[in-house]
Amino acid sequence: MLWLALRVASLPLEVYTRAARTPHALAVVGSTGTRAEIIACNDAARRRGVKPGMAAAAASALASDLQIAPRDTAAEHAALERIAAWAIQFTPAVSLAGPSEVLLEVAGSLALFGGLKPLWNAIAEGLQTLGYAAVISCAPTPLAAQWFARAGLAVRLRHLDALHLSLSELPVDVMDLPMDACRLLQNVGANTVGDALALPRDGLARRLGQRFLDDLDRAEGSLPDPRTFFTPPTVFKASQALPAPAQEAEMLLFAARRMLVELCGYLAATASGAQRLSFSFAHHGREATRITLSLVAATRDPDHLTNVLRERLERTQLPCLTTAIALESELLLPLASRNLSLLPDAGQQEEAAAQLIERLRARLGDEAVLGLKRHADHRPECAWRTCQPGNNTDAAGASRLRQPESREAVASAAAASRPLWLLAQPRALGEVEDAPCYEGPLSLLAGPEPIESGWWDGHDVTRDYFVACNPAEAMLWIYRERGRAGKWFLHGFFG
Amino acid sequence: MGLDAVLNHPAVWRGSECARVAPGIPTGFAELDAHLPGGGWPTGAITEIYAERAGVGEVKLTVPAAARLTQEGRWVTVIAPPHVPYAPALAAHGVRLERLLLIQPGSAEDNLWASEQALRASCCGAVLLWQEHVHERALRRLQLAAESASTSLILFRSARVAPASPAALRLHVSRAEGRTVVRILKRRGGGLPPPIVLDLHGTPVSQARARRLAPPVRNRSPLHAALA
Numbered sequence: 001m002l003w004l005a006l007r008v009a010s011l012p013l014e015v016y017t018r019a020a021r022t023p024h025a026l027a028v029v030g031s032t033g034t035r036a037e038i039i040a041c042n043d044a045a046r047r048r049g050v051k052p053g054m055a056a057a058a059a060s061a062l063a064s065d066l067q068i069a070p071r072d073t074a075a076e077h078a079a080l081e082r083i084a085a086w087a088i089q090f091t092p093a094v095s096l097a098g099p100s101e102v103l104l105e106v107a108g109s110l111a112l113f114g115g116l117k118p119l120w121n122a123i124a125e126g127l128q129t130l131g132y133a134a135v136i137s138c139a140p141t142p143l144a145a146q147w148f149a150r151a152g153l154a155v156r157l158r159h160l161d162a163l164h165l166s167l168s169e170l171p172v173d174v175m176d177l178p179m180d181a182c183r184l185l186q187n188v189g190a191n192t193v194g195d196a197l198a199l200p201r202d203g204l205a206r207r208l209g210q211r212f213l214d215d216l217d218r219a220e221g222s223l224p225d226p227r228t229f230f231t232p233p234t235v236f237k238a239s240q241a242l243p244a245p246a247q248e249a250e251m252l253l254f255a256a257r258r259m260l261v262e263l264c265g266y267l268a269a270t271a272s273g274a275q276r277l278s279f280s281f282a283h284h285g286r287e288a289t290r291i292t293l294s295l296v297a298a299t300r301d302p303d304h305l306t307n308v309l310r311e312r313l314e315r316t317q318l319p320c321l322t323t324a325i326a327l328e329s330e331l332l333l334p335l336a337s338r339n340l341s342l343l344p345d346a347g348q349q350e351e352a353a354a355q356l357i358e359r360l361r362a363r364l365g366d367e368a369v370l371g372l373k374r375h376a377d378h379r380p381e382c383a384w385r386t387c388q389p390g391n392n393t394d395a396a397g398a399s400r401l402r403q404p405e406s407r408e409a410v411a412s413a414a415a416a417s418r419p420l421w422l423l424a425q426p427r428a429l430g431e432v433e434d435a436p437c438y439e440g441p442l443s444l445l446a447g448p449e450p451i452e453s454g455w456w457d458g459h460d461v462t463r464d465y466f467v468a469c470n471p472a473e474a475m476l477w478i479y480r481e482r483g484r485a486g487k488w489f490l491h492g493f494f495g
Numbered sequence: 496m497g498l499d500a501v502l503n504h505p506a507v508w509r510g511s512e513c514a515r516v517a518p519g520i521p522t523g524f525a526e527l528d529a530h531l532p533g534g535g536w537p538t539g540a541i542t543e544i545y546a547e548r549a550g551v552g553e554v555k556l557t558v559p560a561a562a563r564l565t566q567e568g569r570w571v572t573v574i575a576p577p578h579v580p581y582a583p584a585l586a587a588h589g590v591r592l593e594r595l596l597l598i599q600p601g602s603a604e605d606n607l608w609a610s611e612q613a614l615r616a617s618c619c620g621a622v623l624l625w626q627e628h629v630h631e632r633a634l635r636r637l638q639l640a641a642e643s644a645s646t647s648l649i650l651f652r653s654a655r656v657a658p659a660s661p662a663a664l665r666l667h668v669s670r671a672e673g674r675t676v677v678r679i680l681k682r683r684g685g686g687l688p689p690p691i692v693l694d695l696h697g698t699p700v701s702q703a704r705a706r707r708l709a710p711p712v713r714n715r716s717p718l719h720a721a722l723a
Contacts, residue, residue, distance in 0.1 A: 422581040473671070
């Protein structure tokens with residue numbers, strides 16, 4: 001067994017500051033009894049002389065631009081759970097511990113990640129991308145790992161023998177003891193865990209309770225220490241308060257990207273991909289603005305999701321300053337992870353195409369990015385349809401018109417004589433002495449090809465089509481309505 | 496060292512031959528390919544086609560290449576065409592419609608943005624763009640995008656030829672006596688060949704079809720007729 005303890009020491013502060021690139025002076029206030037006391041503050045606040053333990057009123061007097069936020073334990077717990085869900089991509093055995101610690105059992109993951117050091121680095125970098133400063137400690141027992149993390153020591157102990165030596169050096173504070181127990185240990189001169197271990201056990205048990213001895217034994221590995229493992233939720237939900245209300249797209253994106261990285265870690269952990277995401281930008285005293293990202297294919301690539309969101313944010317007018325961002329996954333689909341390959345393969349190309357289409361749609365709108373398909377109809381204007389790009393079931397064109405081969409050959413020969421451009425609306429042609437004109441009199445090169453269809457749906461068509469050429473040698477596709485009037489129309493260009 | 500060895504050295508280039516460049520996408524017209532460096536539409540570069548008037552065959556010129564690319568599974572992106580491309584005709588020319596992406600942005604700025612995105616995507620083989628005025632700086636940007644993913648951009652413009660352009664290949668297309676005349680205005684490696692005459696729209700369509708439907712009569716000698 002090998003446990004990693006991730007301790008996010010300044011979680012009360014970071015649930016706010018991680019949403020901004022350069023946070024202003026910020027202090028988090030917790031109330032102990034009747035007194036509102038500062039429990040954490042960032043560097044900008046510390047430079048102005050604010051310190052943890054100060055009264056909130058005193059801190060505001062020191063720094064007039066200090067922002068004071070109330071401690072939000074619910075948000076802290078949710079943040080810790082999201083870190084745990086994100087960490088499942090490294091090992092399935094993740095456990096929440098205490099108010100700010102997450103434990104990972106990584107013995108089984110070392111081979112996959114190429115050893116302890118690469119795994120450690122991946123987790124450390126990941127936490128930094130999420131916006132948390134964490135101490136990571138590694139020890140053979142979970143409690144020892146927690147203690148080292150609380151002491152702020154980023155140790156990497158892999159064997160029980162080394163553990164015994166190193167544990168002795170730790171101060172007793174890391175054991176999270178009640179006040180009176182701490183005082184008692186101090187009074188007998190036991191300042192380190194080693195000192196406490198050297199004391200007679202029966203006396204310690206009588207004065208401090210059996211729990212104290214059990215903790216020492218668990219940390220040393222002589223008592224089993226089972227942990228309950230964290231199960232990720234079935235839906236991803238996150239909300240993030242902004243330390244200062246913002247309207248600029250870049251500032252919102254910075255916060256949103258951190259949430260997307262969390263989401264993608266969760267998706268990697270659950271072997272799924274997101275196809276529909278919904279962002280909600282909360283405003284002060286107004287209804288929240290919702291942005292739903294509908295993707296062509298499920299993905300868990302944070303860069304791609306950020307790009308799509310960027311395009312959408314640039315097109316969206318937010319009514320006023322945003323105070324908080326919420327993200328919810330609406331549609332998750334299973335998505336297998338891909339092997340890394342040296343050469344680009346078909347799957348990668350499909351993915352690249354899907355990403356391109358999403359980027360284009362995010363900026364230009366769904367209706368501006370289309371695919372084309374054939375449709376089984378003899379009327380030229382009904383013989384095609386727009387469709388989803390790439391999602392082309394051309395079967396309609398082929399199978400419904402499946403006919404004896406000779407007739408099919410005729411049909412394809414006819415299709416080859418169709419123009420490359422079709423006008424959306426046939427254009428009426430001028431006539432000079434019964435002959436059609438388009439920038440000069442037209443000479444007919446081929447035809448007539450009669451097309452008569454559609455009497456059943458009210459768009460009745462009885463036409464004779466001709467290929468024509470005007471004096472400037474433009475090739476046109478024109479038709480004459482059969483019937484008494486016999487008017488000429490231009491229907492396409494051969495291009 | 497013999498003269499042949501010197502002349503075959505890759506660093507030696509003779510004015511009479513096309514520059515040695517990355518192989519292009521065959522245009523489907525052997526007469527044209529013979530004069531294009533790389534034997535086709537240049538990849539990773541811009542091609543400008545100036546049509547004397549719309550409808551002289553400038554689009555038809557690019558359809559065989561589009562058919563080849565889509566059949567290889569690559570995408571062809573069509574941006575801001577003047578009319579809707581007619582799906583049955585494209586399919587009849589061999590274009591796989593499910594690899595065709597039709598984009599109709601609202602503004603010139605969006606056209607260029609969409610072109611750049613498509614050029615940078617590794618899935619695209621070619622991007623066809625219709626835009627009259629493209630600033631030279633924008634063109635250079637597109638050129639870089641095309642280079643980054645070895646995609647080719649074919650830009651359709653009307654006959655007023657811009658004086659200078661970063662395009663690797665510039666063609667002028669016109670029609671005379673029922674045939675399409677392609678003049679190469681600029682190509683890599685220099686040297687301008689005489690105009691190339693192509694029979695794009697075939698002989699009048701009815702004859703083409705009539706030929707296809709009727710049994711071949713050319714080989715029927717009186718002897719054959721007597722035996723039959």
